[in-house]
Amino acid sequence: MTVLNAKLKSANNICTYVLLLSKCVSTECSTVHTASSSCPATKPSMLNVHLVPHTHDDVGWLKTVDQYYHGDRNNIQHAGVQYILDSVIDQLQKDPARRFIYVETAFFYRWWRQQSQNTRRIVTQLVNEGRLEFINGGWCMSDEATTHYSAVIDQMTLGLRFLNDTFGECGRPRVAWHIDPFGHAREHASIFAQMGYDGFFFGRLDYQDKARRMKTKEMEMLWRASESLTPPLADLFTGVLPNGYNPPEGFCWDQSCNDAPIRDDPDLEDYNVDEIVQRFLNAAFYKTNHIIMTMGSDFQYENANLWYKNMDKLIKYVNALQAKGSKVNVLYSTPSCYLQELNLANLTWPLKTDDFFPYADDAHDFWTGYFTSRPALKLYERLSNSRLQTCNQLEVLGGPKSTSGPFGEGDSDTMKRAMGVAQHHDAVSGTEKQHVAYDYARRLATGWAHCEVLVRNSLAVLSGSESPRVFCENLNISVCPLTESSQKVLYADFSKLIHTIKVHSLLNYNLSFFFNSLSVLYECVQSSGQDFSINNKSVLMYAFKFLKVTFDDTTGLLSSLTNLETNQTIRLTQNFYWYNASSGNNKESRQPSGAYIFRPNSSDPFVINKTAEIQIVTVSSTVQEVTQWFSPWVSQVVRLYEGHRELELEWTVGPVPIADGLGKEVITRLDTDIESSDYFYTDSNGREVLERRKDYRPTWDLKQTEPIAGNYYPINSRAYIKDDKHQLTVVTDRSQGVSSIYNGSLEIMLHRRLLYDDFRGVGEPLSEPGEFFDGLVARGRLLLTLTPPNMAADVHRPLAQGMVLQPLLSFQDGTPLANTKLEVCRGSFSGLQDALPPAVHLLTLSQWDKDSVLIRLEHQYQAKESKTHSQPITVNLQKLFSTLEVLGASEMSLGANQWKEDMNRLQWNTAKASKPLPLSAKDPSPWENRQPTDHCTSQSECSIGVSKPGTDS
Structure with missing residues (x-):
């Protein structure tokens, strides 16, 4: 048998494989066309205007997904996606020059299932000819601030696989298209690059950044989206669309628009061809003789005839002027065809290395509120992601009986689709109507109900016990009827980080369960307690050997944090505050705070209480707790666990009072004596970390107009401040x-x-x-670590993963039967033969088809982040799993829709990155030319010996 080694050569690398378990299968698809052969001809000596007919179909926003698809509740918003697709397909057949792009696979998947074989043949032909082109291709157009990279990769894979299975290579998107998200994350660009995309287009850009780029003709650039991956692996050509994602002013011809149609009969009144043509011939802020024009908007093309009839005329009359010397050529096109022309121009493009946060569309309009909007939904989405990974992994480890076993029929697909929808930029972002938020939560609950059956089946197979299992949904408030009523309880813990199932038997004592993210103690135990040490000056809470925390005896607030391993102590004061939200009656601006916008009416927050009432709770050999009450609607439990290097702050906020007629933005603030010098650090979608600086942007001279909202950034898993000696890291849930x-x-x-x-x-x-109906009560956890900066990543990386991928607990009444595989008080099953190295994370393990599974191995650490763990690592795939016999493997793109060796992305000439601007800079530094970078060839950074699909293993 061939030994298969996955070599993660660079830090922060993700490698994707299909492991062949019983026989090699082929997913090769016939290629009817290439991107270049399907594109319309352009005229090199002219200004080519690429008209891109498109619709932007939110996967839920003002209406639910179902309502948008069916065209229901049009009193809220007139939108019916099924009619858009019906109409577009009809109109594309009438003229071979016409083109259309479609983005949201969640909607197309629904529509496709309802079509006749004849319609499917027509659509397939349109796709094969490049006239219907799929762009982006994920299940949705995900948010970029509040999504975790693992969930983004999953939802992209879900959509891309459907397109690949349905249309083969001709359905593979080549361009990423995020025209509506409210700011853009560097990690998203890195993901798109590793998925094989040639370019990325978006619509929303900070108004100051856009003004500068328009002036300097830098609306298009090369985005170097990783500091760890060797260029050009994470390089992505990126363009800002000139009109957001709308048509130029005066050129909207949808039934929802009010612009005048082209009236081209000179014998009739109001002939306006000359006027419209002249208005169209305006200059744009781009470097080449190619311009892209988005012709469409939200839920448009329900009557596609309106659009195409007028665009046909526009093309006809503008191009007719070429006979009189005009140098403008208008054509139907797609983003990939436009991108191809830019690539052929062989220009040198500016290089960008930071991200596009925060986003503001005016001086007092910063879209930084949605980073926190709907905190309960954000947590539920995160927990659902963890449960989906459990479901995926147990489906593989439990085998065929997982989906059809003693507890009935279960599946993971329902949960995959629910999580795919939840990544939408008006879902987890919290920017939807309330009834839509309920619908997102309902879908996640339904998805878990399907997965729950699968998990029960799989655990029965792996444990040998078919006794009914209970998943206690209210453990966060220590409520579980089974454990409260049974004399003896058997529980199982499935940890996704080490892929271990441990089964425990507990006598019915009043216990609180707690788990290290990497290991679990399991014994028949009884709780024992000890007292806090209290003296005249302060209340001291000792963390056994790693941490010490002190509280001020006057205020009841935290006063210091000590790392006993490194002998470091910082002053640490933590309290809760709120910003009064602007109501829009400020003389500077009428902009209020809302679901999207954060705009406090003052730069100084109000303290909820200058003191906290302390209650000393249970203290045992394993956990110490202090409960703080700041007000009737704000409390917190401070916890230290034996053997842990982090301090846990479990906060509870709500219902937020509004009787004073003011909205409130509630914060917790950690004040220390760390000399951070206006710098702080945030993660990008849970992966790499970016440096932030107060009142500063790396690529332009910022005029700060909102000193609070303009300095807010998204965090998905962690943030920190540091100086030469200390780093305080906060991990969020x-x-x-x-x-x-x-x-x-x-x-x-x-x-x-x-x-x-x-x-x-x-x-x-x-x-x-x-x-x-008194207001939402939200509860959550923050984990704090104190370390020297050069040791921090080794602590907060596993903590962050543990927050994302939490263990799943299941409970059974009684003890295991005599013929089970498990001892009464302890037992375990591991899906891995050996533990993975600390730097390696099994990001994905899911059933791909009957004979193969999809896995992704992830190098978790950035380059130079850890002296110990930022080094290359080799993993033997053949010896990875305990229940799977691996016969062969093929490496794929990150999106699992293309063989890695077949990836052939466009090459781009890039300029050196400009130096960061000093605060006093007035103009950006000039770009310096350099030679083109090497193209990403078929040599993989995750090289592996493979058996090719379609050949014998």
């Missing part, structure tokens, strides 16, 4: 907004309750009702 307004300070927004809509379309204030 969901996506939130963060900033460092003061030196040595880190503030995190936890909850928002607002009284006004922010005029961005959602049409209602963000004031979630909660269980009893």
Whole structure:
């Protein structure tokens, strides 16, 4: 048998494989056309205007996914996606020059299932000819601030696989298309590059950044999206669309538009061809003789005849002027065809290495509120992602009986689709109407119900016990009827980080369960307690051997944090505050805070209470707790666990009071004596970390107009401040907004309750009702670590992964039967033969088809982040799993829709990155030319000995 080694040669690398378990299968697809052969001819001596007919179909926003698809509840918004696709397919058949792009696979998947074989043949032919082109191709167009990279990769894979299975190579998207998300993350660009995309286009750009780029003709650039991956592996050509994603002013011809149609009969009144043609011939802010024009908008083309009839005329009359010397050529096109022309121009493009956060569309309009909006939904989405990974992995480890076993029929597909929809930029972002938020949560619950059956079946196979299992959904408030009523309880813990199932038997004592993210103690144990040490000056809480925390005896607030391993101590004061939300009556601007926009009416927050009432709770040999009460609606439990290097802060906020007529943005602030010098650090979608600086942007001279909101950034898993000696890292359990307004300070927004809509379309204030309609109560956890900067990653990386991939607990009444595989009080099953190296994470393990599984191995550390763990690592795939016999493997692109060796991305000439601007800079530094970078060839950074699909293993 061939030994298969996965070599993760660079830090922060993700390698994707299909492991062949019983026989080699082929997913090769016939290629009817290439991108170049299907593109319309352009005229090199002219200005070529690429008209891109498109529709932007939100996978839920003002209406639910179902309502948008069917065209229901049009009193909220007139939109029916099924009619858009019907109409477009009809119109494309009438003229071979016409083209259309489609983005949201979640909608197309629904529509395709309802079509006749004849319609499917027509659509397939349109795809083969390049006239219907899929762009982006994920299940949705995901948000970029509040999504975790693992969930983004999953939803992209879900959509790309459907397109590949349905249309083969001709359905593979070549361009990423994020025209509506509210700011753009570097990690998303890195993901798209590793998935084989040639380029990326988006519509929303900070108004100051856009003005500068338009002036300097830098609306298109090469985005170097990773500091760890060797260029050009994570390089992505990126373009800002000139009109956002709308048509040019005056050229909207949808039934929802009011622009005049082209009236081209000179015998009739209001002939306007000359006027419209002249208006169209305006200059644009781009470097080549090619311009892209988005011809469409939200849910347009329900009557595609309106659009195509007028665009046909526009093309006809503008191009007719070429006979009179005009140098403008208009044509139907697609983003990939436009991108191809830019590549052929062989120009040198500016290089970008940071990201596009925060986003503002005007001086007082910063879209930084949605980083925190709907905190409960954000947490539920994160927990659902963890449960989906459990479901995927147990489906593989348990074998065929997982989906059809003693507990009935289960599946992972329902949960995959629900999580795919939840990544949408108006879903986990919290920017949807309330009834739509309920629908997203309902879908996740339904998905888990399907997965729950699968998990029960799989655990029965792996444990040998078919006794009914219970998943206690209210463990966060220590409620589980089974453990409260049974004399003896058997519970199983499935940890996705080490892929271990451990089964435990507990006598019914009043226990609180806690788990290290990497290991679990399992014994028949009884709790034992000890007292806190209390003296005249402070309340001391000792963490056994790693951490010490002190509380001020006057205020009841945290006062210091000590790392006992490194003998480091910092002053640490933590409290809760709120910003009063602007109601829009400020003389500077009428912009209020809302679901999208964060705009406090003052730069100084209000402290909820200057003191905290301390209650000393249970202290045992394994956990020490202090409960702090700041007000009737804000409390916190401070915990230290035996053997842990982190301090846990479990906060509870809500219902946020609004009787004073003011909306509130609630934060917690950590004030320290760390000399952070206006710098702080945030993760990008849970992966690489970026440096932030107060009142500063790396690529332009910022004119700061909102000193608080303009300094907020998204965090998905962690943020930190540091100086030469100390680093304080905060790990979060969901996506939130963060900033460092003061030196040595880190503030995190936890909850928002607002009284006004922010005029961005959602049409209602963000004031979630909660269980009893008094306002939402949100609860969450922050983990704090104190380390020297050069040791920090080794601590906070595993903590962050543990927060994302939490163990799943299941409970059974009684003890195992005599013929089970497990001892009464302990037992375990591991899906891995050996533990993976600390730097390697099994990101994906899911059933691909009957004979193969999809795996992704991830190098978790950035280059130079860890002296110990940022080194290359080799993993033997053949000896990886305990229940799977691996006969062969093939490496794929990150999206698993293309063989890695077949990836052939466009090459681009790049300029050197400009130096960061000093605060006093007035103009950007000039670009310096250099030679073109080497193209990403078939030599893989994750090289592996493979057996080719379609050949014998």
